[in-house]
């Protein structure tokens with residue numbers, strides 16, 4: 001799939017119908033895609049409990065669809081807890097993965113019923129002394145993936161060599177450490193970093209010389225599973241195979257969990273925006289959309305992703321064109337240096353693979369509202385009977 005493609009005008013019809021019904025711009029969430037992705041990942045990671053990382057797409061209908069599939073949830077904030085509360089999710093199926101928390105954050109999570117937390121340093125561990133009878137912790141270890149889009153181990157995770165010392169400190173404080181966690185970084189190009197981290201953590205499980213080692217029974221392999229933005233046919237099972245192989249060396253009593261976000265949410269959403277103006281500037285025609293990098297395309301800035309974009313036109317001739325967002329900021333450009341067909345004001349532009357870290361990082365710069373979310377929901381077995389659910393972003 002190229003980043004940019006031109007489809008026949010007739011292909012615009014379903015998107016036009018949505019815009020006529022719900023307005024523009026829109027983010028259209030297909031809950032069926034989310035379900036299919038969840039099932040595909042679960043098949044690719046057999047026996048591993050999946051905790052969906054809410055941060056990637058904090059959208060109620062997405063959470064409800066995943067909860068119905070049996071997903072667990074990775075929460076990082078009280079706001080995410082409130083989202084889960086609103087869909088009646090089971091608190092026992094959650095972990096709190098933010099390595100840095102205020103006391104209030106811990107209390108909010110415990111009040112909700114979440115009892116497993118991630119820590120990565122001694123100050124954070126000490127915060128749990130007051131809650132040692134009700135909370136247990138995972139120790140997050142830093143392993144830096146070399147080929148990731150977003151390196152998270154720069155900001156979080158303790159040095160692997162500090163694990164024995166942290167376990168000793170936890171034992172002194174009377175805090176139960178139930179396992180280790182890592183996140184190799186988001187959008188991994190391959191699974192080498194996961195495999196390396198899985199292997200590096202193995203030594204700590206079953207090492208009777210470590211303080212509290214008898215409690216270690218969870219390995220959390222984090223997120224980082226990639227989405228297929230380029231459309232070159234990323235094989236999820238193939239990506240996960242070496243990870244599963246590396247996990248075979250773990251004792252049977254160790255529960256393996258993962259915190260996937262992007263791999264589930266990215267393909268589940270498309271954006272629909274409308275050309276609201278155009279101008280000839282230099283050699284190029286600029287088309288101004290009602291959505292841009294401060295809205296649904298925010299991931300181009302924050303998440304370093306170039307989303308596949310489609311316009312609809314029967315004319316074959318193309319010339320230099322730019323797709324720009326609606327704000328007054330000059331960085332608000334969605335696509336440039338591209339050969340575009342002549343678009344009209346009112347034409348639609350559709351972005352694909354826009355579920356992960358798009359709505360999540362969209363803002364209301366210039367007081368322009370975020371795109372409205374329309375959730376299309378139908379159980380996988382009942383895809384004929386598609387119903388539309390509306391949600392305000």
Ligand SMILES: Cc1ncc(COP(=O)(O)O)c(C=O)c1O
Nearest residue numbers: 053097186223224259260261262
């Ligand atoms: C702690 C944690 N878990 C899971 C995720 C989800 O990662 P991904 O979207 O790469 O699967 C993130 C992303 O930032 C994270 O910080």
